[in-house]
Amino acid sequence: MTLASILVITFVLCLGLFVLGATLVWHRKELRRLRAELLIASEAQRTQDSLLSQRSELDNIKDEFISTVSHELRTPLTSIRGALGLLSAGLMGTVDSKAQNLLRIALTNTDRLIRLINDILDLERMESGRAPLHVRRCSLRDLTKQAMETMKPMADTAGVHLEFSLGVAPEGVFFDGDPDRILQIITNLLSNSIKFSPPESTVTLRLEADSNSVQLRVSDQGRGIPIEKLDAIFDRFQQVEASDARQKGGTGLGLAICRTIVQQHNGSIWAESNPAEHRGPGASLIVSLPRMSRLLDQLDDKGIVQPRGGDGTLILCDDDPGIRTIIGEHLRHHGYTILEASDGMSAIALAETHEVSAILLDLYMPGLTGWETLQRLKHSAATAKIPVVILSVLSPSSTPREERQAASAAQGWVQKPFNENLLLAELSRVLHAGEGPAHVLLVEDDIDLASVVIAGFKDAQITIDHASTREIAMERCLLSAPDLVILDLTLPDGDGFSLVDWLRQQPTLRALPLVVYSGREVSEFEMKQLQLGPTQFLTKAKVQPEEVEELVLNIVQRLRRPVPKGIHLAQSERVAV
Amino acid sequence: MKRVLIVDDEDDIREVASLSLEATSDWVILTASSGREGLVTAAAERPDAILMDVMMPGMDGPTTFKQLQLNPLTARIPVVLLTAKVQGVDQRRFAGLGVAAVLFKPFDPLTLAAQISEALGWELS
Numbered sequence: 001m002t003l004a005s006i007l008v009i010t011f012v013l014c015l016g017l018f019v020l021g022a023t024l025v026w027h028r029k030e031l032r033r034l035r036a037e038l039l040i041a042s043e044a045q046r047t048q049d050s051l052l053s054q055r056s057e058l059d060n061i062k063d064e065f066i067s068t069v070s071h072e073l074r075t076p077l078t079s080i081r082g083a084l085g086l087l088s089a090g091l092m093g094t095v096d097s098k099a100q101n102l103l104r105i106a107l108t109n110t111d112r113l114i115r116l117i118n119d120i121l122d123l124e125r126m127e128s129g130r131a132p133l134h135v136r137r138c139s140l141r142d143l144t145k146q147a148m149e150t151m152k153p154m155a156d157t158a159g160v161h162l163e164f165s166l167g168v169a170p171e172g173v174f175f176d177g178d179p180d181r182i183l184q185i186i187t188n189l190l191s192n193s194i195k196f197s198p199p200e201s202t203v204t205l206r207l208e209a210d211s212n213s214v215q216l217r218v219s220d221q222g223r224g225i226p227i228e229k230l231d232a233i234f235d236r237f238q239q240v241e242a243s244d245a246r247q248k249g250g251t252g253l254g255l256a257i258c259r260t261i262v263q264q265h266n267g268s269i270w271a272e273s274n275p276a277e278h279r280g281p282g283a284s285l286i287v288s289l290p291r292m293s294r295l296l297d298q299l300d301d302k303g304i305v306q307p308r309g310g311d312g313t314l315i316l317c318d319d320d321p322g323i324r325t326i327i328g329e330h331l332r333h334h335g336y337t338i339l340e341a342s343d344g345m346s347a348i349a350l351a352e353t354h355e356v357s358a359i360l361l362d363l364y365m366p367g368l369t370g371w372e373t374l375q376r377l378k379h380s381a382a383t384a385k386i387p388v389v390i391l392s393v394l395s396p397s398s399t400p401r402e403e404r405q406a407a408s409a410a411q412g413w414v415q416k417p418f419n420e421n422l423l424l425a426e427l428s429r430v431l432h433a434g435e436g437p438a439h440v441l442l443v444e445d446d447i448d449l450a451s452v453v454i455a456g457f458k459d460a461q462i463t464i465d466h467a468s469t470r471e472i473a474m475e476r477c478l479l480s481a482p483d484l485v486i487l488d489l490t491l492p493d494g495d496g497f498s499l500v501d502w503l504r505q506q507p508t509l510r511a512l513p514l515v516v517y518s519g520r521e522v523s524e525f526e527m528k529q530l531q532l533g534p535t536q537f538l539t540k541a542k543v544q545p546e547e548v549e550e551l552v553l554n555i556v557q558r559l560r561r562p563v564p565k566g567i568h569l570a571q572s573e574r575v576a577v
Numbered sequence: 578m579k580r581v582l583i584v585d586d587e588d589d590i591r592e593v594a595s596l597s598l599e600a601t602s603d604w605v606i607l608t609a610s611s612g613r614e615g616l617v618t619a620a621a622e623r624p625d626a627i628l629m630d631v632m633m634p635g636m637d638g639p640t641t642f643k644q645l646q647l648n649p650l651t652a653r654i655p656v657v658l659l660t661a662k663v664q665g666v667d668q669r670r671f672a673g674l675g676v677a678a679v680l681f682k683p684f685d686p687l688t689l690a691a692q693i694s695e696a697l698g699w700e701l702s
Binding site: 070071072074075076077078079080081082083085086089091092110114519520 | 590601
């Protein structure tokens with residue numbers, strides 16, 4: 001070996017060592033950098049966790065405060081309400097008619113005050129997201145008429161005339177909203193206008209609408225609102241004159257409540273001074289509400305995706321308008337949007353032009369029968385995939401053989417006359433009949449109990465997801481709609497009731513089968529409040545986790561089971577606990 | 578004839594509740610103005626039911642209820658809580674105690690007796 005080659009080898013070795021060394025140094029640096037990044041990230045996580053826990057602590061303090069204040073207000077009201085109630089009912093002896101009238105006034109207003117306290121608490125709960133809206137189709141005209149009736153005595157006392165005018169056809173004032181809340185808005189606006197109206201003046205309520213929204217305009221002939229106050233009057237405790245609250249008997253919260261409700265409906269509310277040619281100075285308060293509820297938009301801020309697929313719109317096809325009204329009302333009440341069809345041809349036309357989740361179909365109709373309609377629906381590519389539920393006085397087994405064959409194209413069957421639960425259960429079964437392993441969401445804050453329940457399902461053909469808070473449960477539901485929810489009623493960030501309320505507002509979730517697995521007995525009234533799709537109630541002390549498993553598997557199996565040739569009767573079940 | 582004990586620290590509410598029950602039922606009404614007095618009266622008089630406020634200074638309703646449960650003389654007397662706290666979270670806490678019912682303030686004086694009777698399964702004459 002020559003010296004030269006030794007030198008070359010040494011050089012190469014040195015170079016190799018140098019490269020290795022450099023690489024090591026670089027790796028070490030990189031490692032340090034990553035470690036530092038990790039540290040920063042975990043620090044950020046800790047800060048966020050602590051912010052979250054601070055926020056939840058603040059929420060708790062706020063809840064406690066509201067609870068205490070409401071208690072302190074209700075205590076004296078209890079004595080007043082009780083005393084007035086006894087006197088007014090004549091149980092403590094009779095009084096003359098003038099005194100009787102005064103007692104009535106005192107009693108009415110005590111009740112109003114109690115309602116107001118409840119409303120203020122509601123406002124707090126609305127703003128914190130703990131009191132979701134109960135949205136259904138309503139008529140702005142009916143709600144306005146109702147509010148006018150309620151406020152008529154107040155208007156009469158003030159010598160103010162109420163006038164109603166409709167700037168649109170009566171069928172044009174339907175919209176999706178929470179009727180109680182909208183009524184609260186109209187009543188508040190009316191009360192406000194009457195208070196600021198001179199005697200013998202008129203308060204006008206006018207309804208208008210376009211294709212996207214409905215509008216209510218309440219105009220008075222009072223002293224008007226200065227331009228710089230037009231916006232401020234919707235803030236809490238802001239009035240045109242500081243002394244107004246005392247003199248006019250208001251609370252300074254009425255318009256703030258209106259604004260919160262309107263915002264929850266994704267609408268807008270504003271005030272305008274009346275144009276000069278108007279009969280007096282005066283002002284108008286205008287509420288504009290979208291026709292279609294877009295409540296899910298509120299969740300977008302939190303980065304939660306919207307559910308995919310059908311939006312809970314159903315076609316209801318029956319030639320009997322009475323039946324359409326009754327069933328339609330039931331289903332709207334449960335949050336479905338209903339398109340009515342009085343014959344088969346119009347049902348097909350609706351199905352071709354609208355995105356619908358399912359079709360409810362009567363069998364015996366003049367013109368195209370239900371059978372023929374079903375066949376046409378199933379033979380057209382545009383409508384073949386829409387599930388059909390047959391509504392009939394016949395049971396599948398009493399149906400003539402040849403027609404039974406035709407009926408096998410339907411996904412569900414409900415025999416008339418039926419009760420509401422049967423219909424809802426069957427709809428839920430049809431709408432949630434998916435493929436693959438069923439997906440169950442367990443909402444339970446007790447981690448140990450959750451583990452036990454989850455362990456029970458380990459051999460079953462289902463996937464189970466666990467949410468320990470209301471918030472997580474909502475998120476999970478929106479990311480991927482479960483086939484069934486098991487719900488504990490006590491959650492760290494709200495209760496099961498509010499979660500059910502929320503689920504009911506989500507078009508794709510409102511018919512979910514639900515198993516309420518709670519630590520205490522649930523009263524009849526609460527059972528009604530907790531009704532989602534087919535809903536069953538189990539009490540922890542009485543029902544062991546393995547029994548929950550059995551029940552859940554039972555329901556899931558039913559969801560997954562194909563309908564045998566259209567012969568399936570909706571069944572209502574209630575587990576005795 | 579049923580005997581009902583009202584326990585509430587507010588004089589006015591005691592008065593109104595007594596008058597309400599007397600006017601709408603044939604019950605004999607006893608009263609106590611604190612949890613402690615309620616315990617003594619309950620043990621001495623053994624009423625058929627107790628209508629008790631939740632928030633009382635000193636011994637509150639839930640604590641008084643637990644004490645009643647510990648005394649064999651009073652353990653079987655059904656207790657109806659009367660509360661001005663109507664938040665969901667409060668309701669659940671009270672319902673978990675094992676009382677016969679939870680009623681809310683402000684109550685309707687004309688139906689209070691009926692509400693208690695219903696909760697206890699009594700026939701209201």
